[in-house]
Amino acid sequence: MNPLVYYQVVAVLLLGLGLYALVARRTLVGMLIGVELMLNGAGLSIVAAAQLTPADAVLGQLGALLVMGLAAAEATLVLAIVLVVSKRFGDASADAPSELKG
Amino acid sequence: MNELYLGQFAFAFYTLIVLAGGVLAVSSASLVRAMLGLVVSLFGVAGLYLLLLAEFVALMQILIYVGAVTVLIFFAIMLTRASADGGEAEGLSGAGVLRAVPIVLIPAGILVPFLAVYGVAGLPTPKNVSPAELGAGLLGPYTLAFELISVVLLAAMAGAVLLAFEKRGAKS
Known part of the structure; x- marks a missing residue:
């Protein structure tokens, strides 16, 4: 076992924790926390693969920075969506917006 | 060791x-x-x-x-x-x-x-890798990705503001 595999295993564990939160949580904010954990695992995996193999290290680090930018954009949009859902349905649980009109 | x-x-x-x-x-x-x-x-x-x-x-x-x-x-x-x-x-x-x-x-x-x-x-x-090399990468081969992430962030901000200022009385 070399160091790269250990870092990748930590990234897989973060992915698993995020998936667990995404499925098991009731509220939209709890699910968002799971998504952030998964994106962190992705960034860790990218940086480890770039730093510990002969691949281009600059590309890997910039890729991780882009993942962070995407996470920030995604968190902004989810904040707005949570606001709209809680305004219209009274609470921010994932089950609230499940009824169709009509 | x-x-x-x-x-x-x-x-x-x-x-x-x-x-x-x-x-x-x-x-x-x-x-x-x-x-x-x-x-x-x-x-x-x-x-x-x-x-x-x-x-x-x-x-x-x-x-x-x-x-x-x-x-x-x-x-x-x-x-x-x-x-x-x-x-x-x-x-x-x-x-x-x-x-x-x-x-x-x-x-x-x-x-x-x-x-x-x-x-x-x-x-x-x-x-x-020094931060200087990262900066050179952003201004060199990866300029397009840098500009695109800026556009994505701008679109996300604009979309968030648009969603959050939705009229309360509007029936939709």
């Missing part, structure tokens, strides 16, 4: 922080406590970046994730006027946990054996 043991100890320490924070983030009944766990986990990942000699990424992790994204999520908890438990007071439902466990085990059960068998033999020590 001594440095090697020190590095392994640091890796185990940061991994412990990451996992402890992550478990708190996914299992806590209170959303505010879950956010605290997420912050701890993010700091642990920043420590792992430092171990990988990616100190610029580690700083950005603390600035962007811990500084900005976490505050945004705290705003989401606050503005939905949820109580401190944020609607998770009943805890995780039994059916939800039952559904979640196989969903975690399937990707982990596929990826970890693949890593163990086909894992690439990496370098023993990480490479050292």
Whole structure:
């Protein structure tokens, strides 16, 4: 076992924790926390693969920075969506917006 | 030899922080406590970046994730006027946990054996890249990605403002 595999295993564990939160949580904010954990695992995996193999290290680090930018954009949009859902349905649980009109 | 043991100890320490924070983030009944766990986990990942000699990424992790994204999520908890438990007071439902466990085990059960068998033999020590080289990369071959992420952020901000200012009386 070399160091790269250990870092990748930590990234897989973060992915698993995020998936667990995404499925098991009731509220939209709890699910968002799971998504952030998964994106962190992705960034860790990218940086480890770039730093510990002969691949281009600059590309890997910039890729991780882009993942962070995407996470920030995604968190902004989810904040707005949570606001709209809680305004219209009274609470921010994932089950609230499940009824169709009509 | 001594440095090697020190590095392994640091890796185990940061991994412990990451996992402890992550478990708190996914299992806590209170959303505010879950956010605290997420912050701890993010700091642990920043420590792992430092171990990988990616100190610029580690700083950005603390600035962007811990500084900005976490505050945004705290705003989401606050503005939905949820109580401190944020609607998770009943805890995780039994059916939800039952559904979640196989969903975690399937990707982990596929990826970890693949890593163990086909894992690439990496370098023993990480490479050292200065922030100046990162800047040169952003202004050189990766300019398009840099500009595109700016456009994505602008679109996300504009969309968020548009959604949040929706008229309350508007029936739709």
